[in-house]
Amino acid sequence: NAGVTQTPKFQVLKTGQSMTLQCAQDMNHNSMYWYRQDPGMGLRLIYYSASEGTTDKGEVPNGYNVSRLNKREFSLRLESAAPSQTSVYFCASSVSENTEAFFGQGTRLTVV
Amino acid sequence: AQSVTQLGSHVSVSEGALVLLRCNYSSSVPPYLFWYVQYPNQGLQLLLKYTSAATLVKGINGFEAEFKKSETSFHLTKPSAHMSDAAEYFCAVSGRYGGSQGNLIFGKGTKLSVKP
Numbered sequence: 001n002a003g004v005t006q007t008p009k010f011q012v013l014k015t016g017q018s019m020t021l022q023c024a025q026d027m028n029h030n031s032m033y034w035y036r037q038d039p040g041m042g043l044r045l046i047y048y049s050a051s052e053g054t055t056d057k058g059e060v061p062n063g064y065n066v067s068r069l070n071k072r073e074f075s076l077r078l079e080s081a082a083p084s085q086t087s088v089y090f091c092a093s094s095v096s097e098n099t100e101a102f103f104g105q106g107t108r109l110t111v112v
Numbered sequence: 113a114q115s116v117t118q119l120g121s122h123v124s125v126s127e128g129a130l131v132l133l134r135c136n137y138s139s140s141v142p143p144y145l146f147w148y149v150q151y152p153n154q155g156l157q158l159l160l161k162y163t164s165a166a167t168l169v170k171g172i173n174g175f176e177a178e179f180k181k182s183e184t185s186f187h188l189t190k191p192s193a194h195m196s197d198a199a200e201y202f203c204a205v206s207g208r209y210g211g212s213q214g215n216l217i218f219g220k221g222t223k224l225s226v227k228p
Contacts, residue, residue, distance in 0.1 A: 033215055042219055045215055100158050103155035
């Protein structure tokens with residue numbers, strides 16, 4: 001079982017460049033999430049999608065956009081990368097809101 | 113709004129000793145609570161969850177946690193630590209129980225070291 005798949009696993013960007021992080025789940029989950037993880041900060045929610053066709057801002061949405069392409073896929077876009085966006089990004093999915101989330105392996109992003 | 117506090121960013125135990133990782137939550141309604149483990153360079157894996165069925169919850173790898181409403185706590189324990197338990201552990205609470213929107217709110221994590 002693949003579960004939650006994120007691509008790429010590693011990425012280096014220059015300040016001002018754009019990129020899209022891809023996420024797909026094969027568990028038929030309704031809800032999907034993007035978190036960022038920084039040392040000593042735990043996981044902070046960037047955006048989430050409670051169900052196909054809906055997206056909502058989380059705790060730290062500035063500088064990001066998302067697209068829930070279909071039930072399986074939820075992408076995160078950085079339009080103009082900044083060094084403050086250097087982080088590890090995790091995509092997760094759950095059957096529904098407030099149930100346990102299943103995580104991808106993460107994308108380690110460095111912005112120079 | 114719900115929140116989670118994990119006491120101690122680093123905990124070190126000897127192999128074979130008791131593991132106790134502390135988590136306190138704040139919630140105005142009965143929450144769902146979770147413990148996750150993260151091994152180096154990996155994603156988060158669910159250890160166990162509390163969803164009001166039983167106050168003592170058993171999880172994978174010999175871990176368990178007890179929900180104590182009077183103390184608003186959900187501490188994680190394991191009777192005997194193994195070297196393989198060295199990882200970072202996160203406590204999480206459901207964002208808005210029963211509401212129209214929700215997600216998991218995570219604590220800042222506790223890094224567990226196990227000494228031989």
